[in-house]
Structures are given as structure tokens and as C-alpha cells.
Amino acid sequence: xxxxxxxxxxxxxxxxxxxxxxxxxxxxxxxxxxxxxxxxxxxxxxxxxxxxxxxxxxxxxxxxxxxxxxxxxxxxxxxxxxxxxxxxxxxxxxxxxxxxxxxxxxxxxxxxxxxxxxxxxxxxxxxxxxxxxxxxxxxxxxxxxxxxxxxxxxxxxxxxxxxxxxxxxxxxxxxxxxxxxxxxxxxxxxxxxxxxxxxxxxxxxxxxxxxxxxxxxxxxxxxxxxxxxxxxxxxxxxxxxxxxxxxxxxxxxxxxxxxxxxxxxxxxxxxxxxxxxxxxxxxxxxxxxxxxxxxxxxxxxxxxxxxxxxxxxxxxxxxxxxxxxxxxxxxxxxxxxxxxxxxxxxxxxxxxxxxxxxxxxxxxxxxxxxxxxxxxxxxxxxxxxxxxxxxxxxxxxxxxxxxxxxxxxxxxxxxxxxxxxxxxxxxxxxxxxxxxxxxxxxxxxxxxxxxxxxxxxxxxxxxxxxxxxxx
Amino acid sequence: xxxxxxxxxxxxxxxxxxxxxxxxxxxxxxxxxxxxxxxxxxxxxxxxxxxxxxxxxxxxxxxxxxxxxxxxxxxxxxxxxxxxxxxxxxxxxxxxxxxxxxxxxxxxxxxxxxxxxxxxxxxxxxxxxxxxxxxxxxxxxxxxxxxxx
Numbered sequence: 001x002x003x004x005x006x007x008x009x010x011x012x013x014x015x016x017x018x019x020x021x022x023x024x025x026x027x028x029x030x031x032x033x034x035x036x037x038x039x040x041x042x043x044x045x046x047x048x049x050x051x052x053x054x055x056x057x058x059x060x061x062x063x064x065x066x067x068x069x070x071x072x073x074x075x076x077x078x079x080x081x082x083x084x085x086x087x088x089x090x091x092x093x094x095x096x097x098x099x100x101x102x103x104x105x106x107x108x109x110x111x112x113x114x115x116x117x118x119x120x121x122x123x124x125x126x127x128x129x130x131x132x133x134x135x136x137x138x139x140x141x142x143x144x145x146x147x148x149x150x151x152x153x154x155x156x157x158x159x160x161x162x163x164x165x166x167x168x169x170x171x172x173x174x175x176x177x178x179x180x181x182x183x184x185x186x187x188x189x190x191x192x193x194x195x196x197x198x199x200x201x202x203x204x205x206x207x208x209x210x211x212x213x214x215x216x217x218x219x220x221x222x223x224x225x226x227x228x229x230x231x232x233x234x235x236x237x238x239x240x241x242x243x244x245x246x247x248x249x250x251x252x253x254x255x256x257x258x259x260x261x262x263x264x265x266x267x268x269x270x271x272x273x274x275x276x277x278x279x280x281x282x283x284x285x286x287x288x289x290x291x292x293x294x295x296x297x298x299x300x301x302x303x304x305x306x307x308x309x310x311x312x313x314x315x316x317x318x319x320x321x322x323x324x325x326x327x328x329x330x331x332x333x334x335x336x337x338x339x340x341x342x343x344x345x346x347x348x349x350x351x352x353x354x355x356x357x358x359x360x361x362x363x364x365x366x367x368x369x370x371x372x373x374x375x376x377x378x379x380x381x382x383x384x385x386x387x388x389x390x391x392x393x394x395x396x397x398x399x400x401x402x403x404x405x406x407x408x409x410x411x412x413x414x415x416x417x418x419x420x421x422x423x424x425x426x427x428x429x430x431x432x433x434x435x436x437x438x439x440x441x442x443x444x445x446x447x448x449x450x451x452x453x454x455x456x457x458x459x460x461x462x463x464x465x466x467x468x469x470x471x
Numbered sequence: 472x473x474x475x476x477x478x479x480x481x482x483x484x485x486x487x488x489x490x491x492x493x494x495x496x497x498x499x500x501x502x503x504x505x506x507x508x509x510x511x512x513x514x515x516x517x518x519x520x521x522x523x524x525x526x527x528x529x530x531x532x533x534x535x536x537x538x539x540x541x542x543x544x545x546x547x548x549x550x551x552x553x554x555x556x557x558x559x560x561x562x563x564x565x566x567x568x569x570x571x572x573x574x575x576x577x578x579x580x581x582x583x584x585x586x587x588x589x590x591x592x593x594x595x596x597x598x599x600x601x602x603x604x605x606x607x608x609x610x611x612x613x614x615x616x617x618x619x620x
Contacts, residue, residue: 034546037584042577045587046546047535111589114530126529128543162478184529186522188602189512189609190504192542228478235481242489246496255614256540259507263612265499330616333541333549413618419548420584422619 001363003074005081010364011091012067013357017448019060019098020350024441026053031434035427044106051105051131057345058129059098062140064353065174065210066094066147069167071360072217073151077158086150090143097139101132123184127195130181137181144175162231163217166238170209177201189257200249203349204315208241208276211311211352218304218359219284223291233283240276248273251323255332263325270323274316277308277348284308296457297362297370299379299450303355306387310347318343318394330409335401335426343394346386354447362456372455382447389440393433400429511610523595524602531589538620540611546584549620554600554607556618566600 001007029049033039040049074081081087104113110126117133119125124134132140148171155164180197216234220227250266284305295301318340322331331337358379362370370376408422417425508514528534533550534543540551557572558565573596577585591599 033584037582038579041585042587045536046584047532047544050535050544050546051532110532110535111530119530123526123529126526126532126534128534131532131535162482186525187512187514187517188525188539188606189508191525192540193500193504232476232478232481235478235485239481239485239488242485243492246489246492247499249496250499253503255611256542257508257512257609257611258503259511260612262503329614332614333538333543333545335545338545408619409616411617416617416619418619423584 001075001368002078003080005084005087006071006074006360007364008081008084008087008091009067009071009360011088012063012070013361015091015095016060016063016067016353017357019056019063021444021448022102023053023056023060024437024444026050026056028434028437028441031430031437034423034430035434048105048110051110052102054129055105055131056102061349061353063094064349064357065171066090068210068214068353068356068360069147069151069171071356071364072214073154073164073167074158076161076164076217077155079154079158082150082153082157086146090146090150093139094143097136097143101136104133105131122182124182127184127191129199130195134182137178141175141178144171144178148172148175161227162234163213163220166209166216166234167213170206170213173206173209174202177206192256193253193258196249196252200252201246203344204245204248204273205242207349208245209238211307211348212237212241212276212280214352214356215280215284215304215307218300218355219287221359222295222297222301222304223287224293224295225287225290230287233279233287237276237279237283240272240279244269244272244275251325251328254325254328267323267325271320273323274312274320277312277316280308281312295370296459297359297376299376299383300355300359300370302380302383303351303358306383307347307351307355310343310351310387310390312347314340314343314345314347314394318398330405331401334404334409335397335429336405337401339394339397339401342397343390346390351387361451367456369459370457371450372453372457375450375453375455376457378446378450378453382443382450385443385446386440387443389436389443392436393440396429396433396436400426400433403429513605513608516605516608518601518605520598520601521605522602524598524600524605527591527595527599528602531591536586539606540609541614547586549615550603551606551609551611552615552618552620554604556620558600558604562600562604565604566597569600569603570596 026049029040029044030046030053033046033049070081070087108116113133114125117135119134122134124137125131130137151168151171155168177198180194183194185191212234216230219225220230247265248270250262251270253262253266285308288301288305322328322336322340371379403426404422407417407425408419409416533539536544536547538545538549541549554560554565557568570593573589573591576588579585
């Protein structure tokens with residue numbers, strides 16, 4: 001760690017991981033409710049547990065992105081953070097607001113929550129992923145703006161690297177698009193159309209810039225490959241992400257009202273959306289093959305490779321599976337969507353945050369070359385358990401989805417099974433998904449365990465040879 | 472990548488490409504929202520009652536279990552076509568169906584998925600029915616494939 005103020009990232013990472021554990025716990029509750037319908041009813045109905053599960057994910061990823069930003073921007077800019085105090089204050093504000101919101105979901109009836117937070121004044125609640133009370137949404141906006149000010153001032157006074165510029169662009173995009181969460185017209189089709197400006201343009205747009213920048217930073221640090229090479233890759237990847245992903249929003253416009261030219265536009269452009277993720281795989285493996293040194297933090301290297309591969313599988317391959325309009329006509333809103341959502345979020349965004357944590361946490365804890373060998377082995381066990389569990393969760397949900405479509409969607413009206421009858425028929429897959437979910441939780445606990453092992457790695461063997469700028 | 476493909480070329484593709492597609496997306500959004508949607512979302516029938524129903528839908532977090540036009544959770548049935556499925560396309564039939572349904576919740580059948588009792592008044596249930604009826608009439612390129620949603 002070159003600058004003392006990078007250390008403000010630490011509470012962000014720790015709190016992110018605590019929320020991650022909460023997210024998985026509620027995931028298990030949901031998985032059980034899928035097969036034992038009245039589990040925890042009426043104390044925690046499904047909709048409440050789901051809201052907690054998805055909102056915890058969003059909030060902890062934001063904590064992770066902020067932690068990553070506080071860690072890497074000062075080092076890239078070669079200057080101390082503009083205001084470490086502001087970063088600490090924002091941490092507590094955001095943590096308090098997030099915790100209160102989750103407790104509100106759990107202990108207050110949702111309609112009452114809407115009432116006491118005066119949703120009537122500016123109704124924004126009750127839409128998928130945007131369930132937060134309006135006051136929380138305003139709080140998120142304020143925190144993000146203050147955060148961007150702090151980071152912006154830091155980046156501007158120091159060295160302007162491509163990693164910093166791309167990361168800032170992604171974060172500013174995140175903030176600007178968040179404003180659409182306040183737009184909730186009475187016309188459902190308009191509401192849905194602009195709802196995707198937040199949801200799609202975040203995860204299939206600006207978040208890819210954030211992911212690309214973090215991955216590029218970690219690869220520079222781990223491989224010692226020339227910055228020029230890495231920056232060129234980063235530009236190509238984010239170019240592909242935005243060129244395909246912006247019009248690719250159209251794959252959400254097939255069945256919610258917009259005109260039918262979106263069937264073509266959405267299909268063609270979103271079919272190309274796997275490209276940036278495929279390039280990230282090539283990027284990560286190429287840089288690692290051409291590494292100029294053997295960094296002793298093998299665990300961080302594993303996460304960096306893992307995130308590129310799993311993002312490509314989850315976002316790229318599983319996205320492509322159901323993105324063409326004639327296919328999506330049958331798969332839309334089925335368990336196929338759930339399968340894709342799980343692996344895409346895990347592969348792209350959970351794993352990139354765990355990548356930077358794996359790299360930066362040991363350094364902030366005074367272990368500049370990484371954790372001890374034992375700790376790294378345990379961390380890698382956590383990696384494999386969680387990743388393989390997620391592969392199986394995805395496969396079982398895909399199986400459930402295919403059967404659901406076969407029973408409920410393909411037959412003519414009158415012959416098709418009803419939704420609930422179909423759910424009964426595919427419950428075996430939900431049971432298997434739940435078992436895989438338990439393995440994921442086990443993996444998470446192993447991963448947490450790795451943080452409690454003392455000791456550190458010794459210095460690298462250093463230079464392996466010059467990076468050759470040919471394929 | 473060969474040397475002749477430089478970093479500044481990559482940056483120009485990024486800047487030019489994203490600027491072009493942002494503008495194209497804005498133009499398409501303008502066309503969709505201003506020209507096309509009024510003909511497809513029957514907004515002339517978007518009454519005060521429908522808007523009240525939409526807010527009830529939101530304030531009770533219905534989308535936390537159900538999907539609406541395929542979006543939402545997948546724990547409970549699709550409701551964009553429930554007007555046709557359970558009401559047979561008739562407003563009065565659908566209203567009385569929805570009242571009977573809402574008042575019968577939760578079923579408390581052991582092991583079955585449970586829908587909470589939201590304590591809505593008859594008038595509120597009619598608002599909700601109006602919202603779901605209006606939603607069922609949006610031109611959604613003929614989705615879902617059959618009545619089961």
C-alpha cells in the first residue's frame with residue numbers, strides 16, 4: 001500500500017462481506033420456500049425475503065465498488081485521497097441507511113413502510129430491485145455524489161491513468177442512471193421502459209466499465225505486464241460492452257409494450273453482448289501468460305481468472321441462450337431467467353469484488369505479498385466450493401426452466417399446465433438447487449475462515465522476462 | 472494484438488462507438504415513446520382508477536412474488552393476463568373473482584405457497600382489477616404464448 005488513505009477501503013470491504021453473508025442466508029430461505037411454500041409464513045413472506053436477498057446484493061456490491069475505488073484511485077493517481085474523513089463519514093451514513101432499510105423490510109409491513117416513508121409524495125417503491133423507500137433512494141444518490149466528489153478531486157489532482165478514467169466514467173454513469181429510479185409514471189409501459197435504464201444500463205452497461213477497470217488494475221499489479229498493453233485491452237473491452245450493450249437493452253423491450261423493431265434490434269445487439277465478456281477471458285489469461293513476475297498472491301490470481309470465465313459463462317453464454325426473440329418468447333420470466341441472473345451476478349460482480357478484496361485486503365493488513373500459503377489454500381477452497389455450487393445452482397434452475405417451458409408454455413391454452421401445477425412438477429430441481437445453495441453457504445464460511453489465518457507470503461521471484469507484445 | 476493497433480485507436484473506437492450508440496438509443500427511445508407507444512398502450516383508457524391500482528400494486532410489493540408482463544419474481548403466477556385467464560375478459564366477472572380470491576387469502580394449506588392477506592377494501596380491489604385489466608390490453612407482441620402465462 002503506497003498511500004495511507006487507501007486504508008479507508010477496509011471497512012467498506014468488511015461490511016460488504018457481512019452483507020454478502022446475509023444475502024446468502026436469505027437465498028437459502030427463499031430456496032426452501034420454493035419447496036416448502038409456507039416456511040416462515042407469515043413472519044417472513046417470500047416477497048420480503050426476496051427483497052432482502054436482492055437488495056443486500058445490490059448494496060454490498062456498491063460497498064465493494066466503493067471500497068475498490070478508494071483503494072485503487074489514490075494509487076493510480078499517485079496521491080493521497082482528497083478527504084479520508086469524508087470517506088469514513090459516508091461509510092457510516094451508507095451503512096446506517098442500508099441497515100435501517102433492510103430492518104424496515106423485515107420488521108415493518110411493506111405497505112406500512114411505504115406509508116411512513118411518505119411514498120405518496122414521490123412514489124418510487126414496489127418495483128423489482130427498486131423497492132427501497134424513496135428516502136433511501138435519495139440517500140443513495142447523496143452518498144454516491146459525495147463519493148464521486150471525493151474520488152473526482154483525488155483523480156484530478158494526480159496522475160490520470162486509463163484505469164482511473166474508465167472507473168470514474170463507470171461510476172458517474174452509475175450515478176446518472178440511478179436518477180431514473182425516481183421516475184415512476186402511472187403508465188406501466190413507460191415505467192417499465194425507463195426502469196430498464198437503471199437495471200440493464202447498470203449491469204450490462206456502466207458496471208462493465210467498473211468491472212473492466214478493477215480487473216485491469218489487479219492484472220497490472222499481479223502480472224507486471226506493461227500498462228500500455230493492458231490499457232489498450234481495457235479500451236477495446238469497454239468499447240465492445242457499450243457498442244453491444246446499449247442497443248442490447250432492446251432484449252428487455254420484446255414483451256412489455258414497445259414496437260416490434262425492438263425484436264430485431266434487441267436480438268442482434270444482445271447476441272453480441274457475450275463479446276466483451278469473451279474478450280475479458282482472453283485478456284485475463286493473456287496477461288497472466290505474459291506475466292513478468294510470479295506474484296505470490298495466487299488466490300487473487302485465481303479470482304481474476306475466475307471472474308472472467310464465470311462472467312463469460314453467466315452473463316455471456318447463459319444470456320445468449322435466451323436472448324433471441326423467438327426463444328425469449330418462451331423463456332421470458334421463467335426459471336431460465338433466474339438461472340442466468342444468478343450466474344451472471346456471481347461471475348461478473350460478486351467475483352470481481354472478491355478479486356480486489358483478495359488482492360487488497362492482505363496488503364491493508366500488512367501482508368504486502370499476500371496471505372500465508374495455508375490461508376490462500378483455504379481461500380481457494382472457498383473459491384471452488386462457491387463457484388462449483390453456483391454452477392450447479394445455475395444448471396438446476398436451467399433444468400427447472402426447460403421443464404417449466406415444456407409443461408406450461410409450449411402446449412396450447414387448455415392443454416398447458418397451470419403455473420402452480422407446473423411448479424409442483426419441477427420441485428425436484430428446486431430441492432437440488434437448495435442443496436447446491438447449502439454448498440455455496442459452506443464455501444462462503446470456508447472463505448471467511450481464510451481471513452482468520454495468520455502469517456504472510458514471502459516476496460515474489462520477481463522478473464520472469466520481458467513481456468512480448470505479440471500474441 | 473499487433474503493434475499497428477494502438478491504444479489511441481482503441482480509445483477512439485470506445486469514444487466514437489459509445490457516443491454513436493448512445494445517440495442512436497436516445498433517438499429510438501424518442502420514437503418508441505413519442506410515436507409508437509400511444510398506439511400500443513391504450514393510454515386513452517388509463518384512468519385515475521388504473522393509476523390508483525398501480526400504486527396499490529407497488530405499495531404491497533406484488534412484484535415480489537408475481538411477474539407482470541414476465542418481469543418480477545417467479546414464485547407466483549403471471550398477472551398481466553390474469554384478466555383473461557380468471558375473468559374471461561369480462562370486467563365484472565374479474566372484479567368479483569378478484570374480491571373472492573383476495574378475501575380467501577391466505578389459504579393456510581400446510582406446505583403450500585401462501586399469499587398474505589393485504590387487508591384491501593372492496594374499492595381498492597376494484598382499483599387493482601382496473602389496473603390489471605388495463606395491463607392485459609397493452610400490445611405486447613402477443614406474449615405470453617398461452618393463457619397460463
